[in-house]
Amino acid sequence: MIEVSGLTKTYGSTRAVNDLSFEVRPGVVTGFLGPNGAGKTTTMRLILGLDRPTAGAATIGGKPYRRLGAPLHTVGSMLDAKAVHPGRTAYNHLLSLALGNGIPRRRVDEVIEQVGLGSVARRRTGGFSLGMSQRLGIAGALLGDPQVLLFDEPVNGLDPEGIHWVRSLMRDLAARGRTVFVSSHLLSEMSQTAERLIVIGRGELIADTTTEEFIERASTGYVRVRGPEPGRVKEVLEAAGATVAESGHALHVTGMTVERISDLAAEHGLRLHEVAPQHASLEEAFLTLTRQSVEYHARSEGER
Numbered sequence: 001m002i003e004v005s006g007l008t009k010t011y012g013s014t015r016a017v018n019d020l021s022f023e024v025r026p027g028v029v030t031g032f033l034g035p036n037g038a039g040k041t042t043t044m045r046l047i048l049g050l051d052r053p054t055a056g057a058a059t060i061g062g063k064p065y066r067r068l069g070a071p072l073h074t075v076g077s078m079l080d081a082k083a084v085h086p087g088r089t090a091y092n093h094l095l096s097l098a099l100g101n102g103i104p105r106r107r108v109d110e111v112i113e114q115v116g117l118g119s120v121a122r123r124r125t126g127g128f129s130l131g132m133s134q135r136l137g138i139a140g141a142l143l144g145d146p147q148v149l150l151f152d153e154p155v156n157g158l159d160p161e162g163i164h165w166v167r168s169l170m171r172d173l174a175a176r177g178r179t180v181f182v183s184s185h186l187l188s189e190m191s192q193t194a195e196r197l198i199v200i201g202r203g204e205l206i207a208d209t210t211t212e213e214f215i216e217r218a219s220t221g222y223v224r225v226r227g228p229e230p231g232r233v234k235e236v237l238e239a240a241g242a243t244v245a246e247s248g249h250a251l252h253v254t255g256m257t258v259e260r261i262s263d264l265a266a267e268h269g270l271r272l273h274e275v276a277p278q279h280a281s282l283e284e285a286f287l288t289l290t291r292q293s294v295e296y297h298a299r300s301e302g303e304r
């Protein structure tokens, strides 16, 4: 379990994380979602004790990272996949991590196989693609077989097979009772993996809910209506309280269900050729909810 309470971090005049509080529970994949610059990496660094908070606290299993007796056995993380000594082989990189943390050598072989790097384990990591580095980073996170795992944008740079593999791995870890906290700036990506979402924008909490509920809440749907007499249909629907916009040959109706639209049309003897609910795409929905924060960042960057 990860607990974050009143967490705040400022860098000069930038408030990267602002009074953030949430819990990440075991047994499900929890997505950490926010547009670029929202403060995801900063929050993860604070949880992992890589930076000191300006205010508030973050704990793992009730303790701050610095006070964990065997950190690699408690929490595994992958923040920056490229942060590996380029002259070392993948095997030696993992071996030095293992030896420094009292982890047996055979565990290195196990995780190398688990992440599919067996054939390149003796190659220097400097020549690794981003995808291979991501796999190596994930291997490092798994090394101590920890209860809590944090991954910062783990599918970045992976091919479709790699993406599929990461998603299955996250779900599998959660199914085995681990606490899995994974960041992304794409709601579509999170919707494939995460059961719960912590959504942030501008360093502040926007939502802490199930993925299903978040998508439902974010969806700004309308009903597309088409028929031979659009003018009359519009009049009838508006008279009954709907908002109707014309779009080419169709009407876009908000504030009224498909059933009510059909019933009203039938009552007034109006034929309809199409009554189709439309949902905003996931990314549109997400951007609507986080637009304020995106605009804020676009503005503040422009001002510099």
Ligand SMILES: Nc1ncnc2c1ncn2[C@@H]1O[C@H](COP(=O)(O)OP(=O)(O)OP(=O)(O)O)[C@@H](O)[C@H]1O
Pocket: 011, 014, 015, 016, 034, 035, 036, 037, 038, 039, 040, 041, 042, 043, 185
């Ligand atoms: N070391 C630092 N010094 C100064 N500003 C920083 C530092 N680290 C982060 N920031 C600023 O804090 C804000 C949050 O950055 P952070 O990297 O945590 O966001 P993010 O959500 O992880 O974004 P991305 O997906 O782009 O990595 C940004 O405005 C960033 O410029």
